[in-house]
Amino acid sequence: MTAEARIVDRPDQRPVTVRTALREGAEFLSRLGVPGARLDAEVLLCRVLGCGRGKLFVAFESILGAEAMKQFHSLLRRRAQREPISYITGHREFWSLDFDVTPQVLVPRPETELLVEVALDILGKRRSSSRILEIGTGSGAIAVTLATQRVEVEIWATDLSAGALEVARHNARRHAVEERIHFLQGDLFDPVRHWGEGFFHLIVSNPPYVPRRELEVLSAEVRNWEPRLALDGGEDGLDFYRRIFFAGDVFLAGGGYVAFEIGADRGAEVLPVLEQQGGYLPGTVYYDYAGRERVVAARKLR
Ligand SMILES: C[S@@+](CC[C@H](N)C(=O)[O-])C[C@H]1O[C@@H](n2cnc3c(N)ncnc32)[C@H](O)[C@@H]1O
Known part of the structure; x- marks a missing residue:
């Protein structure tokens, strides 16, 4: 997949219009089985031209310069290797905020916005200020969004990943909330141990939850590009729930909450882990916009 001819079927390399370049780009990606080929070609060409998609359509009949064409083809080749579009552009929208992303972090998913909604709902029940712990912040999408929504x-x-924390810090600075978020490197609760018992009012996490045997059947974008550290949830995908539920209630203030993202429809597996721990009231399962179980939240007993 190195030859230019794989992207452009024309025998000559004369300059073409934006419309033609887009068609050729989309056909190239589509031939290689890349999902969402047309949209991705548009996003990549926008990246090269530094414009929004609306402007792209207005410029349909203009000629694409040789340098722009070269850059476009280089990005198309990256996408053809199934590199996620967000790693190529370096951006991802989450909760209508723009986040920088690199291969050090999981690309924030729209489903995770439900976890933010549930967390905001829990925070809404409290009168005073709240201390929140997020475990596994990645790009910082959850922590930064919560900080922008609640002053x-x-x-x-x-x-655990120093590289991820660097990206998260950068995103916090971009959204002017860095003074209210402490980014700490370490395993689960280790970095906050000295804050002591009962310190937090809410613990949120979108932990790694892919069962190990399923890692190899994930899409090429996820399997080959996203950090394994962000995905691998152990043999049955429940390792992090066991560890976090087991140790978590010690760090929660009386009446504090835990709220977690779960794999689609895995409530029946996660809830018993919560119940076995014994320190929480019965958990609630929340459904995402596709109607699938996506978040579990529970209140500490005492
Ligand atoms: C599924 S990603 C979630 C990232 C981000 N919060 C989001 O929702 O987009 C899980 C994150 O947990 C981190 N992680 C994995 N093992 C960890 C551990 N033992 N302690 C702390 N963080 C860990 C990974 O580096 C990754 O950033």
């Missing part, structure tokens, strides 16, 4: 919260966001 009265202070957040401790941990991750």
